[in-house]
Amino acid sequence: MKFDSFDIKILEILQGDAEQQVAQIAAQVGMSATPCWRRIQRLKEAGVITRQVALVDAQKVNVGVTVFVSVRTSTHTQEWFEQFRGTVQAIPEVVEFYRMSGDVDYLLRVVVPDIAAYDAVYKRLIAGTSLHDVSSSFAMEELKLTTALPLGYIK
Structure with missing residues (x-):
């Protein structure tokens, strides 16, 4: 798969906070929501984005x-x-x-x-x-x- 600067920026944003709305991500990378959503879907379909999870604080769940x-x-x-x-x-x-x-x-x-x-x-x-x-x-x-x-x- 070929990556451009938009793909890389989208991945950087999602690695930091995958709960952001597509419109927020699109605004940060400088594109409209629909093409941004399509890129995210393409990254998922290609297996680049493998899953989205919640990160849990180890101390707060007593496994510190x-x-x-x-x-x-x-x-x-x-x-x-x-x-x-x-x-x-x-x-x-x-x-x-x-x-x-x-x-x-x-x-x-x-x-x-x-x-x-x-x-x-x-x-x-x-x-x-x-x-x-x-x-x-x-x-x-x-x-x-x-x-x-x-x-x-x-x-």
């Missing part, structure tokens, strides 16, 4: 503790992976889950209210699969958190 969990395994079979993925996906406190390169095989971001709640998550994690090493790091302070992707790399 963030834990980064590094997992190493000595087993790399598809069967093991499917079991591990199923275990992780069944734990709602795991909000991000990545397969990594380097010394760590998997990285998880977990949100919980406290250490005791994390211990319960940890027990569910290790009960579901055989792991070689699990290392947990608690975030002391959130210095930057954004869901907005950088758009300067669009070709």
